[in-house]
Amino acid sequence: MDPTITAFQHSPDRGRGLARDMRVRWALEETGQAYDVRLLSFAEMKQPAHLALNPFGQIPTYEEGDLTLFESGAIILHLAQRHPGLLPAQADARARAISWMFAALNTMEPPIVEFGMAKLFERDKPWFEQRQPMLEDRVRTRLGQLSARLGDADWLDGAFSAGDLLMVTVLRRLDGHGMLEEHPNLVAYVARGEGRPAYQRAFAAQLAVFAAGAT
Amino acid sequence: MDPTITAFQHSPDRGRGLARDMRVRWALEETGQAYDVRLLSFAEMKQPAHLALNPFGQIPTYEEGDLTLFESGAIILHLAQRHPGLLPAQADARARAISWMFAALNTMEPPIVEFGMAKLFERDKPWFEQRQPMLEDRVRTRLGQLSARLGDADWLDGAFSAGDLLMVTVLRRLDGHGMLEEHPNLVAYVARGEGRPAYQRAFAAQLAVFAAGAT
Numbered sequence: 038m039d040p041t042i043t044a045f046q047h048s049p050d051r052g053r054g055l056a057r058d059m060r061v062r063w064a065l066e067e068t069g070q071a072y073d074v075r076l077l078s079f080a081e082m083k084q085p086a087h088l089a090l091n092p093f094g095q096i097p098t099y100e101e102g103d104l105t106l107f108e109s110g111a112i113i114l115h116l117a118q119r120h121p122g123l124l125p126a127q128a129d130a131r132a133r134a135i136s137w138m139f140a141a142l143n144t145m146e147p148p149i150v151e152f153g154m155a156k157l158f159e160r161d162k163p164w165f166e167q168r169q170p171m172l173e174d175r176v177r178t179r180l181g182q183l184s185a186r187l188g189d190a191d192w193l194d195g196a197f198s199a200g201d202l203l204m205v206t207v208l209r210r211l212d213g214h215g216m217l218e219e220h221p222n223l224v225a226y227v228a229r230g231e232g233r234p235a236y237q238r239a240f241a242a243q244l245a246v247f248a249a250g251a252t
Numbered sequence: 253m254d255p256t257i258t259a260f261q262h263s264p265d266r267g268r269g270l271a272r273d274m275r276v277r278w279a280l281e282e283t284g285q286a287y288d289v290r291l292l293s294f295a296e297m298k299q300p301a302h303l304a305l306n307p308f309g310q311i312p313t314y315e316e317g318d319l320t321l322f323e324s325g326a327i328i329l330h331l332a333q334r335h336p337g338l339l340p341a342q343a344d345a346r347a348r349a350i351s352w353m354f355a356a357l358n359t360m361e362p363p364i365v366e367f368g369m370a371k372l373f374e375r376d377k378p379w380f381e382q383r384q385p386m387l388e389d390r391v392r393t394r395l396g397q398l399s400a401r402l403g404d405a406d407w408l409d410g411a412f413s414a415g416d417l418l419m420v421t422v423l424r425r426l427d428g429h430g431m432l433e434e435h436p437n438l439v440a441y442v443a444r445g446e447g448r449p450a451y452q453r454a455f456a457a458q459l460a461v462f463a464a465g466a467t
Contacts, residue, residue: 092401093359093394104344108354115347129319132330139323142354144308147362158386164379171373179308186307 039071040101042112043087044246046076052247053212054240057109058097060206062242064113064199066235068120076246110142113199123199130195137193137200145183146207148175153210176216184220191229205230254286255316257327258302259461261291267462268427269455272324273312275421277457279328279414281450283335291461325357328414338414345410352408352415360398361422363390368425391431399435406444420445 042065044058058074065072081087083094090098091107098105099112106112114135117123124131152172159165183204187193192201208227211217217224230236257280259273273289280287296302298309305313306322313320314327321327329350332338339346367387374380398419402408407416423442426432432439445451 088397088400093355093397095359104347106347106351108351108358110354110358111347111351114350114354132319132321132326135329136321136323136326139325139329139357140308142358143323143325143361144310146358147365150362151366159383162379162382164377164383167377168379182303182308185303 038102039073040065040099041073041075042100043075043077043090043096043098044243045096046078046081046246047250048243048247052244054243055206055210055212056096056243057206059239059243060109060203061097061099061112061116062239063202063206063236064116064123066238067202067233068116068122070116070120074242074246110138110203113203114138117199123202125195125198133194134198134200137198138203141200141203141207145179145204146210148172148179149207149210152176152214173216176211177219180216180220180223184223187222187226189222192226197230197233201226201230205236253317254288255280255314256288256290257315258290258292258305258311258313259458260311261293261296261461262465263458263462267459269458270421270425270427271311271458272421274454274458275324275418276312276314276327276331277454278417278421278451279331279338281453282417282448283331283337285331285335289457289461325353325418328418329353332414338417340410340413348409349413349415352413353418356415356418356422360394360419361425363387363394364422364425367391367429388431391426392434395431395435395438399438402437402441404437406441412445412448416441416445420451 263271
């Protein structure tokens with residue numbers, strides 16, 4: 038039986054693929070796993086039935102037989118450890134790729150989310166403009182460090198891995214804000230990720246959900 | 253040869269064990285691994301020698317023979333996968349414990365860090381007091397959800413795991429802010445973690461660094 042993931046019935050990003058189900062869909066496609074999707078309204082996400090799967094009331098979750106997982110990073114690591122395609126076979130290289138997974142989620146994503154949340158929830162506040170340089174600086178510091186490490190390489194450490202998959206999805210959250218564009222190698226890196234056939238299939242699948250809801 | 257981790261020469265928390273080397277020390281103690289520590293000044297952390305180990309110029313790093321890792325979550329997962337004591341043996345239980353590792357770092361920690369950063373860097377700003385309820389609400393939402401899931405259990409999912417280790421260190425960042433105290437089961441949970449002999453040894457080791465620097 039195929040695993041089932043959850044996703045937004047009405048994604049707030051209007052099909053841009055920025056919700057966290059996109060990462061898991063991409064990982065499922067990279068590893069060649071078929072999957073089912075259960076769509077949830079915002080109200081359903083806060084109901085006991087979903088909180089039993091994810092105590093924080095978020096998507097995505099992952100159900101496979103008796104196993105239920107939450108947290109996109111954990112779901113992707115689970116897939117990567119069970120199927121070839123997302124982690125190197127050699128032990129040290131595998132551990133380093135996992136470092137990049139955590140770097141994407143715990144070092145790069147927080148300042149990017151904080152920047153995005155301010156845009157979303159504090160744009161009409163009197164302090165919004167004054168705080169922007171501080172929030173942008175935090176993002177720019179991380180982008181500069183990431184760009185310096187990536188250099189001319191295609192991926193962060195050897196072949197494409199789950200670390201790259203997560204990093205590309207995190208960087209995509211900056212789409213339209215102009216900061217990523219200060220680093221052409223990062224722009225090319227994101228485009229390289231988006232160009233993968235597995236990414237394209239995952240993107241089309243989440244876009245189809247939005248398109249169906251919009252009609 | 254023992255692995256080497258890096259830590260702050262002068263920790264900004266003055267020995268309270270809130271820096272991220274504490275987590276790794278604790279994991280090393282839980283798994284019974286001896287380790288060396290290389291202390292770094294803030295200036296040294298931004299030098300090429302350290303950036304080669306961690307492109308983001310942070311502590312801790314982990315060096316073991318030819319392998320270098322960064323990101324506390326990745327280092328702890330590496331230790332947990334190689335030594336008994338931090339992850340269940342059964343595959344599904346292991347995957348669920350890893351879900352809690354990511355939940356600690358990617359769902360609980362970001363709003364807690366954002367709250368702490370505002371206290372640290374924006375206390376003198378005219379908007380500080382006005383933003384506090386929003387930042388506190390974000391933390392309280394997550395604490396309430398975590399408390400509801402933990403209930404009367406000792407640990408988040410069965411036996412103590414790397415997920416609990418990370419969650420306890422994340423919750424300790426709220427020390428002194430009063431919000432954790434709204435959930436007695438979370439207070440007891442943190443105390444249960446702090447009471448473990450491995451935690452005590454790790455805490456003493458990082459405190460000794462501060463004490464040596466303070467004399």
